[in-house]
Amino acid sequence: MTRWIKGALGVVALLLIAGLAWYVPARAGWFASDRATLVERYASAPSQFLTIDGVDVHVRVEGRGPPVLMLHGTGVNLHEWDPLVARLKPYYTIVRMDWPPYGLSGLDPKNGYTTKRAAELVGGVLDRLAIPKIAVIATSNGSNVALQYASGHPERITAMAFSILPLERPSQTRAVDWKIRAMMAFNKAVLPDYHPKIFYKWVFEDTSHPGWAVPPYLPQMMYDQANLPGAVARQQSFLKSNAVLFKTTDVGAIAATIRAPVLLQWCERDTVIAQGAEASVRRFANTHVELVRYPDVGHWPMWEIPDRFAKDVKTFLDKAIPAR
Incomplete structure (x- = not known):
């Protein structure tokens, strides 16, 4: 030899x-995350845990002025909104929550990881905080949760702003990076409850605009909270229920129930959404929609272009619900 x-x-x-x-x-x-450590890291003041229908929901309330609710997207948590909160809290009271099965919110005894259940918990949080009317800012699957809640409680919604808005089944043909596809196949076959931190960095790179330097905080946060015991299984349960919902119902039809003014911040580089901007606007048949386009922005506009994104949100909110 x-x-x-x-x-x-x-x-x-x-x-x-x-x-x-x-x-x-x-x-x-x-390698599972320690919950106490993550609570100390991600749930310091002004975070609180409210027990809503048996679920310990992680909630943050900060700022001053008219109330604004922010609902995060799939796989992340309320800290997705950190850049926007920093820019808006001098003018608005910001309410954020980890809607289950994401973030630090606890187990649901009803095992109801669906859009409808998440909307019920949103309503429970607003009731507990005694907020009768509120504007809503949402992204990705958080937009579906927001629409579900608003359709049942139109009297409580003063305005709605959406960045990533899935009104149709997410794209089934988008070119997912080969590294992500390989890692997903490996995990599905032999390691279903764990993904290394590099996997989450690849996810952010694959869904953002080319050349964007992913802040290390984002994949670290996603890795930490996705690796809480049982978190992956709960998230998969939600994603499966969501897939069934898109296959069996016209999810986008709910937009026609909205009568509050709407801001749609359309990210042209996002490859997850299947429908186009004009098709999305037409779905809101009973209200006015203000459309803002970002030609070179992907799935994370609040991080990719934080100043421009916040300025457009504030301009919209100042017209819809004046802060002074």
Whole structure:
């Protein structure tokens, strides 16, 4: 056996040992996040936990002025809105929550990880906080939760702003990065409850505009909270229920129930949404929609263009619900 072959075999052996050294503890759950540590890291003041219909819901209220509710998207949590909150809280009272199954909100005893259930918990939080009327800012699947709640409580909604708005089934043909597809196939086959932190960095890179430098905070936050015990299974439960909803109903029809003024911030680089901007506007048949286009922005406008995004939101809110 030549020296070259021996060296190659040695490298392969080292890689196998290193792989097993990572895989075995990951499979055993040793890399799972510690809840107490994450509460200390992500739920410091003004965070609070409100028990709503048996669920401990992570809620943050800060700022001053008319109330504004912010609902995050799939896979993330209320800290998705950090850049926007920093820019709006001098003018508005910002209410954020981790709607289950995401973030630090606790287990739902009803195991109801659906859009409808999330909307029920949103209403419970607003009731507990004694907020009779509120503007809503939402993105991605948080937009579906917002529409579900608003359709049942139109009298409580003063205005609505959407960035990523899934009114049809998300794109089934988008070109997902090969690294993500490979990692998903591996996890599905042998490691269903754990993804390494690099996976979440790839997700942000794959769904944002080219050249955007992903802030390390985002994949770290996503990794930490997705690796709470049982979190992946709960999130998969929600995603499956959502997929059924899009296949069996006209999800976008709910937009016609909205009568409050609407801002639609359309991100042209986002590849998740299937319908176009004009088709989305037409769905809001009973209200006025203000459309703002961002030609070079992906799925995370609140992080990709925080100043422009916040300015457009504030301009809209100042007209719809004057802060003074």
